[in-house]
Amino acid sequence: MGTPATWVREGLCLLPDGAEHAARRTTIEIRDGRIAGLHEPDAAPAAAPGDRVIDGRxxxxxxxxxxxxxxxxxxxxRGSAPDLPLELWSLHSAAGREERSPREITVAALLGAIEMLRTGTTTVLDHIRMSPHPTPEGLEAVAQAYAAIGIRAVIAPIVADKPIVQTLPLDPDDIPPNGGGSYGRAPLMPWTEQLAIVEAFVRRWHGGEGGRITAAIGPSGPQRCSDPLLAAAAELSERHDxxxxxxxxxxxxxxxxxxRLWGKGMVRSLAERGILSPRANLVHFIWLEDGDLDLVARHGAAVVHNPVSNARLGSGICRLPEMLARGLRIxxxxxxxxxxxxxNLLETAKWASMVHANTTPDHADWVGPYRAHALATRGGADVLGLGSVTGRIEAGLAADLVLYRLDAPAFVPLIDPVRQLVHAENGASVDTVLVAGEVVLENGRCTRLDEVALWQEAEDLARRRLEANRSIYAAASELSGPVQRMIRRLQGEDAR
Ligand SMILES: [Zn+2]
Incomplete structure (x- = not known):
């Protein structure tokens, strides 16, 4: 019968149950990276010689x-950024991203991938920021990192052709000469060249590693992109799907x-310019206008909700219950x-489950752990165009599976597996992780690389980078006063 199979025997599996998930003892048969069959424990076929059997009991x-x-x-x-609102936070954190070597880009991607695999995430979208614009070597480094560790990744290079100082926008007299690091006045690479780099990356990596790596295009934000750049990015997204x-x-x-830029709401402007489509991801989407939810629903665009980040930066609370009621893709x-x-997406799922209860008077509209779990799995897969690839334990889909030890504090006593996973587990019980049927984490450790060696290297690279960028941090901090004044002015305009 061809290549050996992998069996996950008699685990308590969270299987699709309507739009959510329910737990049932099941044996999973895996062939060629996909779920080939789901069997009642008593009726499961025997493993053939050479098959791998994982005891899931x-x-x-x-x-x-x-x-x-x-x-x-x-x-x-990580850990370097002070607690500040987004615009001031960006000043600081952008300074730490400058002048990265390809090896630093690789190590940074691996650090996140290890953390995600250890906390139950098997697919990540990396909105990869390179300062000040994407480079072929940098994109190659990040793709090679994900290919090396074996996580499923969607790589979305950030493009932007307006310096942040223009899009806040600061008074030119407020910008210190040569100040501000990447916030300064230095012109950015023309958008045509940026998109050429991204398109070459798409051609090289989209569908790579047996489909584990896909590419996307990641305009930083509409206000940071000229109209021609945004139109060309949308066209590239359509052409390569x-x-x-x-x-x-x-x-x-x-x-x-x-x-200020378009004389109308941002989402209305995006809709009129043909940017909203089923391929579009609106990340955060907090400060929307009346009518925006209709536009997003009509054009089939998707929303990415980041409740922990939104609280960390004081950005506000996304209107998630309304979006769920509208049936938006989230x-x-x-x-x-x-x-x-x-x-750690477990933590984010817990916030998504709970935080909206504070702003939603009718408890029937609260998100809760079942919906949060669905958003964290099949919802996310659909948003990233991977709904027929991953996000559910279902025959035909990739075997992207996480085995949590049930002899862990979060699951004892075991009364409601979904609620306890979302509200009680923090990743400490993650034991084995499979991506496309391959065991990439075993006994809580990555199988494909030496985590300890990587951490030692990361400590060293991080300290040297923070030291080397001291003058960039200092230059950026010269802008914090003007940025703060401009935020207040824009907030005042918004409140008018
Ligand atoms: Zn972001």
Whole structure:
């Protein structure tokens, strides 16, 4: 019968049950990276000689989480960013991202991938930020990192052709000469060249590693992109049928900036320019206008919800219950290790389950652990264009599976597996992880690389980078006063 199979025997599996999931003892048969069959324990076929058998009897077996939004370079400077609103936070964290070598980009991506595999995430969208624009070597480094560790990854290179100082926008007299690091006045690479780099990357990597690596295009935010860049990015997304992933209306200042630039709401402007489509991901989407939910629903665009990051940066609370009621496509993201400060989607799912109860008077509309779990798995897969690939334990889909030890505090006594997974587990019980049927984490450790050696290297690289960028941090901090004044002005315009 061809290649050997892998069997996960008699695990307590979270299987699709309507739009959510329910637990049932099941034996999973895996062939060629996919789930080939789901069997009642008593009726499961015997393994053939040479097959791999994983005993799941003491495990909860769930589809791996889909983290729809992070920025891997920040993994190398985790813990460095002060608690500030987005625009001031960006000043600081951007300074730490400058002048990265390909090896630093690789190590940063691996740090996040290890953390995610250890906390039950098997698919990640990396909205990869390279300062000041994507480079072929940098994109190659990040793709090679994910290929090496074996996680499923969607790589969305950030493009932008307006310096941040223009899009806040600061008074030119307020910008110190040569100040501000990447916030300064230095012109950015023309958008045509940026998109050529991204398109070459798409051609090289989209569908690579047996489909584990896909590519996307990641305009930073509409206000940071010229109209021709955004139109060309949407066209590239359509031509290659890839996701277009952008921060949209994360802060109140951004909403005011949209009105300054286009004389109308940002989402209305995007809809009129043909940018909203089923391939579009609106990340954060907090400061929306009346009518925006209709536009998003009509165009089939998707939303990525990042509740921990939103709280860390004081951005606000996304109107998730309304979006769920409208049937919008929604996934969850951690956002970066500088604004969370983790890549643990279990924690984000718990926040998504609970935080909206504070703003939603009718408890029937609360999100709760079942819906949060569905958003963290099949919801996210659909948002990233991977709904027929991953996100559910179902015959024909990739075997992206996480085995949680049931003899762990979160699961004893075991009364409600989904609630206990989302509300009680933190990743400590993750024992074995499979991506496309391959065991990439075993006994809680990555199988394909030496984690300890990587951590030692990361400590060294991080310290040297923080030291080397001291003058960039100092230059950036010269802008904090002007930035703060501009945020207040934009917030005032928005409140008018
Ligand atoms: Zn982000």
């Amino acid at each position: 003491r495990h909860l077996v769930a589809s791996g989480f889909v983290n729809c939004h992070t920025h891997s370079p920040d993994n190398l400077i 890839i996701v277009l992933h952008a921060h949209v209306l994360e802060t109140r200042a951004q909403r005011a900036m949209g009105f 996934g969850l993201g951690t956002d970066s290790a500088c604004c969370n400060d983790s890549n």
